[in-house]
Amino acid sequence: MKDENPVRTARRRSKRAEQGRCLLCGRRKPIELHHPVGKNHDPPFVVPLCLACHVLATENLRIANVDMRYEPNASERVKRSLNASAVFLEMLADAQRRWAALLHSQSTNEDQTDNNQNRRRK
Secondary structure, three states: OOOOOHHHHHHHHHHHHHHOEOOOOOOEOOEEEEOOOOOOOOOOOOEEEEHHHHHHHHHHHHHOOOOOOOOOOHHHHHHHHHHHHHHHHHHHHHHHHHHHHHHHHHHHHHHHHHHHHHHHHO
């Protein structure tokens, strides 16, 4: 995919790094750069993760039996890269489910608070 505006893309990446937040849990520093498809497969593709999430991402790759070593065969390298990406996307999906549940519980709590305040006014 062609980057239509590389300057804007670079700015967004820079801001994310400057925020010092984990992409998965939102924790602040210490942040490490994780290669979701493997540094041997696509070195510039990195995401900021806290130490705990980075360890978990690496462990998930191990559990999934994804070989992250360099592979000279392009077809095999793409296969490894796609498997690594799938493992990371599963982690991201889990994080999004947690965020949705958190927003839902906050919304429910706010609704209950509003209902209680309305009852007191009556």
